[in-house]
Structures are given as structure tokens and as C-alpha cells.
Amino acid sequence: MAEWVYEVVRQGGYLGIMFLMALENIIPPIPSELIMGLGGIAVARGDMQFWPLLLWGTLGAALGNYVLFLAADRLGYERLRPFINRWGRWLTLEWHDVEVAGRFLRRHGHWVVFVLRFMPMFRTVISIPAGLAHMGHAKFLVFTALGAAIWNAVLIMGGRWLGRTLAEAEQWLGWATVVVAAITIAFYVWRVISWKPREE
Known part of the structure; x- marks a missing residue:
């Protein structure tokens, strides 16, 4: 898969990067670690430049998160309650967890959005409670973009290092992404099995 994504990244250019990063935050088919890591490999090989890659990747991440934020902002808490009760x-x-998260986000939301941009499982999901809490749109976008820019820069530099150090860098990055995905899925399964409602 990594080789295929690398060709999409290389041939699609910076607009392709933006599209993949936006899509990754709405319907995550390909993790950003792989997209921006392969972008870093493209930088090492001279197919891309660091700063345009960082700019377009961050723009895509911010746009993808903003779509989720807007959907949750329009939905609101009360429309969400039957869904939470059922699923x-x-x-x-x-529902108690949603209320607690909402109060916390209204007080410290911009910093939560910023910090969670560095956590694979939570960086996309945080857009939904931020929207439900009706965080200011400009504040959400600024802190999302700042966190995404820092994280993307780390991924690009890591990919660039791989591209300069290893001949088969795409394969190494692809396997690392599979491992991270497997850990994430295992954690979710453990959460589902061990979770008990408060009333029990």
C-alpha cells in the first residue's frame, strides 16, 4: 500500500497531499503518518519541497477537521443524545461523559484541540466535541492548524530522514503504519470489552 500511496503523493503533488489529508480527517482511509511520512520521503528524493508540503498538508488537515467541527456545531448536544444512548x-x-467533556471544552477547548493533534486516536475525534461545545470557529481553526503544522513538520522530517537513510523507506513506513493501526484497533476492542455504564 505504501508504494501506491507514494505514487499518489508524487503524481498528485501538493493538491493531492491536501486532498488526502482532508479525507484522512473525515473518513480515515490512509493515516496522516503515512501521507506526510511519504511526503517527507518525496522531499528527500527531490520530488517535493519541505515548506510547500507543510503548508498544503496543514491546510488539508485543518479543512478536514473543520468539516467534522461544522457538522457537530450544527447538530448540537440535544440532537446527539438519542444517538449516544443507543450506541x-x-x-x-x-451522556454524562459528553456533558463533562462539553464543560471542559468550553473552558479549555482550544488547548485541548492543540494538544490532541499529536495523538493518533484523538486528533480527529476532538473536532466533534469541540463543535458540540460551539467553540469559536476562528479559535478552532487557528489551534487546529498550529497543532497540525507542528505534527506534520515532525512527520515530514521523519520521512525525509528515512528517505535519506533507507533504500526501501516506503516499505518501512508502511509496516510502521500497520503496527500503529493494529495497536489502535486492539486498544478500541479492549475499551469495548472492558467498558461498563456508570449505572451498572
Whole structure:
């Protein structure tokens, strides 16, 4: 898969990077670690430049997160409640958790959005409670873009190092992404199995 994504990245150029990063945050088919890591490999091989790659990748991440944010902002808490009550077991949360998160986000939301941009499982999901809490749109976009820019820069530099150090860098990055995905899925399964509603 990594070789295919690398060709998409190389041939699609910076607009392709933006599209993949936006899509990764709405319907995550390909993780950003792989997209921006392969972008870093393209930088090492002279197919791309660091700063345009960082700019377009960050723009795509911000746009993708903003789509989720807008959907949640329009939905609001009360429309969400029946959904949480019905699917809470699979989401591993209940309505009390949503209320607590909402109060916390209204108070410290911009910093939460910024910090969670560095955490693979939570960086996309945080857009939904931020929207439900009706965080200011400009504040959400600024802190999302800042966090995404820092994370993307780390991924690009890591990919660039791989591209300069290893001949088969795409394969190494592809396997690393598979391992991270497997750990994430295992953690979710453990959460579902071990989760118990508060009333129990």
C-alpha cells in the first residue's frame, strides 16, 4: 500500500497531499503518518519541497477537521443524545461523559484541540466535541492548524530522514503504519470489552 500511496503523493503533488489529508480527517482511509511520512520521503528524493508540503498538508488537515467541527456545531448536544444512548456501548461513553467533556471544552477547548493533534486516536475525534461545545470557529481553526503544522513538520522530517537513510523507506513506513493501526484497533476492542455504564 505504501508504494501506491507514494505514487499518489508524487503524481498528485501538493493538491493531492491536501486532498488526502482532508479525507484522512473525515473518513480515515490512509493515516496522516503515512501521507506526510511519504511526503517527507518525496522531499528527500527531490520530488517535493519541505515548506510547500507543510503548508498544503496543514491546510488539508485543518479543512478536514473543520468539516467534522461544522457538522457537530450544527447538530448540537440535544440532537446527539438519542444517538449516544443507543450506541454508547460501541462508543464507550455515556451522556454524562459528553456533558463533562462539553464543560471542559468550553473552558479549555482550544488547548485541548492543540494538544490532541499529536495523538493518533484523538486528533480527529476532538473536532466533534469541540463543535458540540460551539467553540469559536476562528479559535478552532487557528489551534487546529498550529497543532497540525507542528505534527506534520515532525512527520515530514521523519520521512525525509528515512528517505535519506533507507533504500526501501516506503516499505518501512508502511509496516510502521500497520503496527500503529493494529495497536489502535486492539486498544478500541479492549475499551469495548472492558467498558461498563456508570449505572451498572
